[in-house]
Amino acid sequence: GQQVMQIPQYQHVQEGEDFTTYCNSSTTLSNIQWYKQRPGGHPVFLIQLVKSGEVKKQKRLTFQFGEAKKNSSLHITATQTTDVGTYFCAGVKSGGYQKVTFGTGTKLQVIP
Amino acid sequence: DARVTQTPRHKVTEMGQEVTMRCQPILGHNTVFWYRQTMMQGLELLAYFRNRAPLDDSGMPKDRFSAEMPDATLATLKIQPSEPRDSAVYFCASGPRPDTQYFGPGTRLTVL
Structure with missing residues (x-):
């Protein structure tokens, strides 16, 4: 079956440092989404990427979809304590009924 | 909002008891998901409904779990009978499409 892996599993950064999480799918995706889950909270939809090579920005967050549509990345510039949480990617496999598979998540801790 | x-x-x-969790999707959303989240397994898809019809429940233990949209x-x-290994946070999510999901706050289940 489809697998979506994320690395790293955990990341501790000093406030102000940059952070990147990578998402890799075992199959080609039609699109990919990113979610953020704060500690004790629920996943919240951040963004969707659809096109090969697509790059989108939300303030300090930059999302990229790979050319082969099998990988993606989320980069946060100058992290803040409000960025703390777990970041999930979720891939939609091409074809079928659009099954969504969530990645394993990257837990970010920001040290003030 | x-x-x-x-x-x-x-x-x-307590172990052996029936547990029923309920979810009210956002009005107008025709896709509904049930997820289970644990530290060890991450976010697991249990069931997926579109227009109230079950499309995928392959992630759900069929002998004790059941999902419906009356x-x-x-x-x-529903979980019947419940077991300690069912302890987890159960999320419901709905969306206008599978690739845009809005999560509920979750039900934290503890089975003793």
């Missing part, structure tokens, strides 16, 4: 609601928010029960405003997830 439309939100997915889930009840109860917390449930503590109407468009209610989704239920």
Whole structure:
């Protein structure tokens, strides 16, 4: 079956440092989404990427979809304590009924 | 601001008891998902409904779990009988499409 892996599993950064999480799918995706889950909270939809090579920005967050549509990345510039949480990617496999598979998540801790 | 609601928010029960979790999707959303989240397994898809019809419940232990949508405003997830290994946070999510999901606050289940 489809697998979506994320690395790293955990990341501790000093406030102000940059952070990147990578998402890799075992199959080609039609699109990919990113979610953020704060500690004790629920996943919240951040963004969707659809096109090969697509790059989108939300303030300090930059999302990229790979050319082969099998990988993606989320980069946060100058992290803040409000960025703390777990970041999930979720891939939609091409074809079928659009099954969504969530990645394993990257837990970010920001040290003030 | 439309939100997915889930009840109860917390449930503590004894092994062998029946547990019913309820979800009210956002009005107009035709896709509904049930997920289970644990530290060890991450976010697991249990069931997926589109227009109230079950499309995928391959992630759900069939012998004890059941998921239904009696109407468009209610989704239920039942566990009978419950076991300690079922302890987890159960999320319901709805969306206009599978690739844009809005999560509820979750039900934290503890089975003693």
